Amino acid sequence: MLLTISGLPGSGTTTVSRIISERYGLEMISAGEVFRSLAKEYEMDLAEFGALAESDDSIDLKIDERQKEIANTRDNIILEGRLAGHMAKKALKIWVKAPVDERVRRIVGRESGSFDDRLEETVGREASEATRYSTIYDIDISDLSVYDLVIDSLKWDQFQIADIISCAIDNYSDN
Template identity: 50%
Template sequence: MDSITIGGLPGSGTTTVAKILKEKLDLPHVYAGDMFREMAKEYGMTLSEFGSYCEKHPEIDKELDKKQEMILALGNVILEGRLAGWISYRNGIPAFKIWLECDEDERVRRVMEREGGKFEDVRAQIREREKSEKKRYSDFYEIDMDDTSIYDIVIDTTDIRPEEVVEKIMEKMKEMKSQGNL
Protein backbone atom coordinates (compact mmCIF):
# COMPACT_ATOMS: atom_id res chain seq x y z
CA MET A 1 0.00 0.00 0.00
CA ASP A 2 1.17 3.51 -0.72
CA SER A 3 1.31 6.14 1.98
CA ILE A 4 -1.53 8.22 3.36
CA THR A 5 -1.21 11.94 4.05
CA ILE A 6 -3.57 13.69 6.41
CA GLY A 7 -3.71 17.42 6.92
CA GLY A 8 -5.99 20.05 8.35
CA LEU A 9 -5.98 23.15 10.50
CA PRO A 10 -5.37 22.91 14.27
CA GLY A 11 -8.29 21.20 15.98
CA SER A 12 -9.75 19.69 12.80
CA GLY A 13 -9.14 16.15 14.07
CA THR A 14 -6.09 15.06 12.08
CA THR A 15 -4.29 13.38 14.98
CA THR A 16 -7.39 11.57 16.24
CA VAL A 17 -8.24 10.32 12.75
CA ALA A 18 -4.62 9.36 12.00
CA LYS A 19 -4.47 7.27 15.19
CA ILE A 20 -7.67 5.40 14.27
CA LEU A 21 -6.36 4.80 10.73
CA LYS A 22 -3.08 3.56 12.19
CA GLU A 23 -4.94 0.89 14.16
CA LYS A 24 -7.29 -0.08 11.30
CA LEU A 25 -4.57 -0.29 8.65
CA ASP A 26 -1.64 -1.34 10.84
CA LEU A 27 0.57 1.42 9.45
CA PRO A 28 3.07 3.59 11.30
CA HIS A 29 1.94 7.17 12.02
CA VAL A 30 4.41 10.04 11.74
CA TYR A 31 3.32 13.50 12.90
CA ALA A 32 5.18 16.43 11.31
CA GLY A 33 3.93 18.67 14.13
CA ASP A 34 6.04 16.69 16.59
CA MET A 35 9.12 17.35 14.45
CA PHE A 36 8.28 21.07 14.36
CA ARG A 37 7.66 21.18 18.14
CA GLU A 38 10.95 19.39 18.77
CA MET A 39 12.79 21.94 16.61
CA ALA A 40 11.09 24.81 18.49
CA LYS A 41 12.27 23.25 21.76
CA GLU A 42 15.83 22.92 20.40
CA TYR A 43 15.75 26.64 19.55
CA GLY A 44 14.35 27.45 23.01
CA MET A 45 11.18 29.05 21.57
CA THR A 46 7.43 28.70 21.93
CA LEU A 47 5.54 27.42 18.88
CA SER A 48 4.35 30.95 18.14
CA GLU A 49 7.86 32.42 18.42
CA PHE A 50 9.32 29.62 16.32
CA GLY A 51 6.63 30.11 13.65
CA SER A 52 7.54 33.80 13.40
CA TYR A 53 11.24 32.89 13.32
CA CYS A 54 10.58 30.43 10.48
CA GLU A 55 8.97 33.22 8.42
CA LYS A 56 12.48 34.69 8.08
CA HIS A 57 14.34 31.38 7.93
CA PRO A 58 12.99 29.20 5.09
CA GLU A 59 15.79 26.68 5.58
CA ILE A 60 13.98 25.34 8.66
CA ASP A 61 10.83 24.50 6.71
CA LYS A 62 12.98 23.04 3.92
CA GLU A 63 14.72 20.74 6.43
CA LEU A 64 11.38 19.56 7.79
CA ASP A 65 10.10 19.01 4.23
CA LYS A 66 13.10 16.86 3.31
CA LYS A 67 12.42 14.65 6.34
CA GLN A 68 8.75 14.30 5.35
CA GLU A 69 9.66 13.60 1.73
CA MET A 70 12.03 10.81 2.78
CA ILE A 71 9.36 9.29 5.05
CA LEU A 72 6.74 9.39 2.27
CA ALA A 73 9.15 7.94 -0.29
CA LEU A 74 9.60 4.85 1.88
CA GLY A 75 5.86 4.19 1.57
CA ASN A 76 3.45 2.37 3.85
CA VAL A 77 3.10 5.20 6.35
CA ILE A 78 0.50 7.68 7.57
CA LEU A 79 2.13 11.11 7.45
CA GLU A 80 0.21 13.79 9.29
CA GLY A 81 1.11 17.39 8.57
CA ARG A 82 -0.23 20.58 7.06
CA LEU A 83 1.98 20.23 3.95
CA ALA A 84 2.16 16.42 3.77
CA GLY A 85 -0.32 16.25 0.87
CA TRP A 86 1.50 18.97 -1.02
CA ILE A 87 4.86 17.28 -0.48
CA SER A 88 3.42 14.08 -1.95
CA TYR A 89 1.78 15.95 -4.84
CA ARG A 90 4.76 18.14 -5.76
CA ASN A 91 7.26 15.28 -5.60
CA GLY A 92 5.11 12.74 -7.43
CA ILE A 93 5.12 10.40 -4.44
CA PRO A 94 2.04 8.14 -4.51
CA ALA A 95 -0.21 8.71 -1.51
CA PHE A 96 -3.88 8.86 -0.60
CA LYS A 97 -4.27 12.53 0.37
CA ILE A 98 -6.79 13.57 3.05
CA TRP A 99 -7.70 17.12 4.14
CA LEU A 100 -9.92 17.72 7.18
CA GLU A 101 -11.92 20.92 7.57
CA CYS A 102 -13.79 22.15 10.61
CA ASP A 103 -15.64 25.24 11.81
CA GLU A 104 -13.30 27.63 13.67
CA ASP A 105 -15.34 27.72 16.90
CA GLU A 106 -15.36 23.93 17.05
CA ARG A 107 -11.61 23.81 16.39
CA VAL A 108 -11.02 26.31 19.20
CA ARG A 109 -13.20 24.23 21.53
CA ARG A 110 -11.25 21.06 20.68
CA VAL A 111 -7.87 22.72 21.19
CA MET A 112 -9.09 24.15 24.54
CA GLU A 113 -10.23 20.68 25.58
CA ARG A 114 -6.79 19.29 24.73
CA GLU A 115 -4.52 22.10 25.92
CA GLY A 116 -6.64 24.29 28.22
CA GLY A 117 -6.88 28.07 28.07
CA LYS A 118 -9.56 30.67 27.52
CA PHE A 119 -11.65 30.65 24.34
CA GLU A 120 -10.55 34.05 22.99
CA ASP A 121 -6.90 33.42 23.89
CA VAL A 122 -6.91 30.05 22.13
CA ARG A 123 -8.71 31.56 19.13
CA ALA A 124 -6.06 34.32 18.91
CA GLN A 125 -3.22 31.76 19.14
CA ILE A 126 -4.76 29.58 16.43
CA ARG A 127 -5.33 32.57 14.15
CA GLU A 128 -1.75 33.77 14.67
CA ARG A 129 -0.37 30.31 13.92
CA GLU A 130 -2.53 29.91 10.80
CA LYS A 131 -1.58 33.38 9.55
CA SER A 132 2.13 32.60 10.01
CA GLU A 133 1.83 29.22 8.28
CA LYS A 134 -0.25 30.63 5.43
CA LYS A 135 2.39 33.33 4.84
CA ARG A 136 5.29 30.87 4.93
CA TYR A 137 3.58 28.38 2.63
CA SER A 138 2.67 31.12 0.17
CA ASP A 139 6.06 32.88 0.27
CA PHE A 140 8.31 29.80 0.31
CA TYR A 141 6.30 27.34 -1.77
CA GLU A 142 3.69 29.35 -3.67
CA ILE A 143 1.04 27.14 -2.05
CA ASP A 144 -2.44 28.50 -1.42
CA MET A 145 -3.62 26.57 1.64
CA ASP A 146 -7.23 27.22 0.61
CA ASP A 147 -6.66 25.13 -2.55
CA THR A 148 -7.83 21.63 -1.68
CA SER A 149 -7.92 20.38 -5.28
CA ILE A 150 -4.91 18.09 -4.77
CA TYR A 151 -6.64 15.98 -2.12
CA ASP A 152 -8.39 12.68 -2.79
CA ILE A 153 -10.94 13.47 -0.09
CA VAL A 154 -11.89 16.60 1.88
CA ILE A 155 -14.09 16.06 4.93
CA ASP A 156 -15.78 18.61 7.19
CA THR A 157 -15.37 17.16 10.69
CA THR A 158 -17.41 19.84 12.51
CA ASP A 159 -20.45 17.70 13.26
CA ILE A 160 -19.26 14.13 12.83
CA ARG A 161 -17.44 11.72 15.11
CA PRO A 162 -13.88 10.64 14.26
CA GLU A 163 -15.08 7.08 13.57
CA GLU A 164 -17.47 8.43 10.92
CA VAL A 165 -14.62 10.40 9.35
CA VAL A 166 -12.56 7.21 9.16
CA GLU A 167 -15.52 5.35 7.60
CA LYS A 168 -15.72 8.00 4.85
CA ILE A 169 -11.97 7.71 4.26
CA MET A 170 -12.09 3.90 4.08
CA GLU A 171 -15.04 4.05 1.65
CA LYS A 172 -13.19 6.51 -0.61
CA MET A 173 -10.01 4.40 -0.53
CA LYS A 174 -12.02 1.28 -1.42
CA GLU A 175 -13.74 3.14 -4.28
CA MET A 176 -10.42 4.43 -5.66
CA LYS A 177 -8.83 0.97 -5.36
CA SER A 178 -11.70 -0.63 -7.28
CA GLN A 179 -11.19 1.94 -10.05
CA GLY A 180 -7.44 1.27 -10.12
CA ASN A 181 -6.64 4.76 -8.84
CA LEU A 182 -4.95 3.68 -5.62
Protein backbone atom coordinates in the same frame (compact mmCIF):
# COMPACT_ATOMS: atom_id res chain seq x y z
CA MET B 1 -0.12 2.34 0.46
CA LEU B 2 0.71 5.96 1.10
CA LEU B 3 -1.94 8.10 2.74
CA THR B 4 -1.75 11.80 3.59
CA ILE B 5 -4.06 13.41 6.11
CA SER B 6 -3.92 17.19 6.31
CA GLY B 7 -5.87 19.99 7.96
CA LEU B 8 -5.54 23.11 10.07
CA PRO B 9 -4.78 22.95 13.83
CA GLY B 10 -7.63 21.40 15.80
CA SER B 11 -9.37 19.86 12.80
CA GLY B 12 -8.73 16.32 14.04
CA THR B 13 -6.02 15.10 11.70
CA THR B 14 -3.80 13.61 14.39
CA THR B 15 -6.64 11.77 16.12
CA VAL B 16 -8.00 10.36 12.85
CA SER B 17 -4.49 9.46 11.66
CA ARG B 18 -3.89 7.45 14.82
CA ILE B 19 -7.16 5.53 14.36
CA ILE B 20 -6.36 4.75 10.71
CA SER B 21 -2.78 3.85 11.63
CA GLU B 22 -4.00 1.27 14.15
CA ARG B 23 -6.77 -0.01 11.90
CA TYR B 24 -4.46 -0.67 8.93
CA GLY B 25 -1.12 -1.20 10.67
CA LEU B 26 0.39 1.87 9.01
CA GLU B 27 3.23 3.88 10.49
CA MET B 28 2.25 7.49 11.20
CA ILE B 29 4.64 10.39 10.56
CA SER B 30 3.33 13.69 12.01
CA ALA B 31 4.72 17.06 10.88
CA GLY B 32 2.81 18.81 13.68
CA GLU B 33 4.50 16.72 16.36
CA VAL B 34 7.88 17.46 14.80
CA PHE B 35 7.07 21.20 14.77
CA ARG B 36 5.86 21.13 18.39
CA SER B 37 8.95 19.22 19.54
CA LEU B 38 11.22 21.68 17.74
CA ALA B 39 9.39 24.59 19.43
CA LYS B 40 10.07 22.94 22.80
CA GLU B 41 13.72 22.40 21.91
CA TYR B 42 13.98 26.09 21.12
CA GLU B 43 12.07 26.82 24.37
CA MET B 44 9.37 28.76 22.49
CA ASP B 45 5.61 28.57 22.31
CA LEU B 46 4.05 27.79 18.93
CA ALA B 47 3.45 31.45 18.05
CA GLU B 48 7.05 32.42 18.83
CA PHE B 49 8.41 29.42 16.96
CA GLY B 50 6.13 30.19 13.99
CA ALA B 51 7.51 33.74 13.92
CA LEU B 52 11.04 32.34 13.95
CA ALA B 53 10.15 29.95 11.13
CA GLU B 54 8.91 32.95 9.11
CA SER B 55 12.44 34.37 9.19
CA ASP B 56 14.26 31.03 8.97
CA ASP B 57 13.08 28.87 6.06
CA SER B 58 15.31 26.02 7.19
CA ILE B 59 12.79 25.02 9.88
CA ASP B 60 9.96 24.33 7.43
CA LEU B 61 12.37 22.90 4.91
CA LYS B 62 13.69 20.35 7.46
CA ILE B 63 10.19 19.15 8.31
CA ASP B 64 8.94 19.11 4.73
CA GLU B 65 12.04 17.52 3.20
CA ARG B 66 11.79 14.70 5.71
CA GLN B 67 8.15 14.13 4.77
CA LYS B 68 8.96 14.26 1.07
CA GLU B 69 11.80 11.77 1.46
CA ILE B 70 9.62 9.40 3.48
CA ALA B 71 6.75 9.72 1.00
CA ASN B 72 8.97 8.88 -1.94
CA THR B 73 10.91 5.99 -0.39
CA ARG B 74 8.51 4.09 1.87
CA ASP B 75 5.15 2.35 1.76
CA ASN B 76 2.42 1.64 4.28
CA ILE B 77 2.59 4.99 6.03
CA ILE B 78 0.40 7.94 6.89
CA LEU B 79 1.92 11.37 6.48
CA GLU B 80 0.00 13.73 8.73
CA GLY B 81 0.60 17.44 8.33
CA ARG B 82 -0.58 20.59 6.68
CA LEU B 83 1.55 20.16 3.54
CA ALA B 84 1.62 16.36 3.41
CA GLY B 85 -0.72 16.29 0.42
CA HIS B 86 1.64 18.58 -1.45
CA MET B 87 4.76 16.62 -0.46
CA ALA B 88 3.63 13.18 -1.64
CA LYS B 89 3.44 12.53 -5.37
CA LYS B 90 1.42 9.30 -5.32
CA ALA B 91 -0.92 9.03 -2.36
CA LEU B 92 -4.52 9.02 -1.30
CA LYS B 93 -4.76 12.64 -0.11
CA ILE B 94 -7.27 13.67 2.55
CA TRP B 95 -8.05 17.09 4.05
CA VAL B 96 -9.99 17.30 7.33
CA LYS B 97 -11.65 20.65 7.96
CA ALA B 98 -13.66 22.37 10.70
CA PRO B 99 -14.68 25.96 11.49
CA VAL B 100 -12.10 27.98 13.43
CA ASP B 101 -14.29 28.30 16.56
CA GLU B 102 -14.65 24.53 16.79
CA ARG B 103 -10.96 23.96 16.18
CA VAL B 104 -10.01 26.45 18.89
CA ARG B 105 -12.45 24.81 21.32
CA ARG B 106 -10.66 21.51 20.69
CA ILE B 107 -7.23 23.11 21.12
CA VAL B 108 -8.31 24.61 24.47
CA GLY B 109 -9.57 21.16 25.50
CA ARG B 110 -6.23 19.48 24.83
CA GLU B 111 -3.79 22.27 25.71
CA SER B 112 -5.81 24.44 28.16
CA GLY B 113 -5.72 28.24 28.15
CA SER B 114 -8.47 30.71 27.39
CA PHE B 115 -10.54 30.53 24.22
CA ASP B 116 -9.67 34.12 23.26
CA ASP B 117 -5.92 33.58 23.75
CA ARG B 118 -5.98 30.33 21.77
CA LEU B 119 -8.09 31.93 19.03
CA GLU B 120 -5.57 34.75 18.64
CA GLU B 121 -2.68 32.27 18.68
CA THR B 122 -4.37 29.96 16.16
CA VAL B 123 -5.29 32.73 13.73
CA GLY B 124 -1.76 34.13 13.99
CA ARG B 125 -0.18 30.72 13.53
CA GLU B 126 -2.30 29.97 10.47
CA ALA B 127 -1.48 33.35 8.92
CA SER B 128 2.22 32.75 9.60
CA GLU B 129 2.08 29.29 8.03
CA ALA B 130 0.13 30.53 5.00
CA THR B 131 2.77 33.21 4.42
CA ARG B 132 5.62 30.71 4.75
CA TYR B 133 3.99 28.13 2.50
CA SER B 134 3.32 30.74 -0.15
CA THR B 135 6.83 32.21 0.05
CA ILE B 136 8.78 28.96 0.26
CA TYR B 137 6.71 26.66 -1.98
CA ASP B 138 4.22 28.89 -3.83
CA ILE B 139 1.42 26.88 -2.16
CA ASP B 140 -1.96 28.41 -1.34
CA ILE B 141 -2.97 26.36 1.71
CA SER B 142 -6.65 27.27 1.16
CA ASP B 143 -6.63 25.58 -2.28
CA LEU B 144 -7.97 22.09 -1.58
CA SER B 145 -7.89 20.92 -5.20
CA VAL B 146 -4.90 18.60 -4.59
CA TYR B 147 -6.97 16.45 -2.20
CA ASP B 148 -8.92 13.35 -3.18
CA LEU B 149 -11.26 13.65 -0.20
CA VAL B 150 -12.29 16.62 1.99
CA ILE B 151 -14.14 15.79 5.21
CA ASP B 152 -15.81 18.21 7.65
CA SER B 153 -15.01 17.08 11.21
CA LEU B 154 -17.85 19.20 12.57
CA LYS B 155 -20.33 16.83 10.91
CA TRP B 156 -18.76 13.52 11.98
CA ASP B 157 -16.77 12.34 15.00
CA GLN B 158 -13.30 10.83 14.69
CA PHE B 159 -14.59 7.26 14.35
CA GLN B 160 -17.08 8.16 11.64
CA ILE B 161 -14.36 10.06 9.78
CA ALA B 162 -12.09 7.02 10.09
CA ASP B 163 -14.91 4.91 8.62
CA ILE B 164 -15.25 7.31 5.67
CA ILE B 165 -11.49 7.19 5.11
CA SER B 166 -11.53 3.40 5.42
CA CYS B 167 -14.13 3.24 2.66
CA ALA B 168 -11.85 5.38 0.49
CA ILE B 169 -8.79 3.23 1.33
CA ASP B 170 -10.61 -0.03 0.65
CA ASN B 171 -11.74 1.25 -2.76
CA TYR B 172 -8.62 3.20 -3.71
CA SER B 173 -6.73 2.53 -6.90
CA ASP B 174 -3.61 4.59 -7.58
CA ASN B 175 -3.71 3.99 -11.33
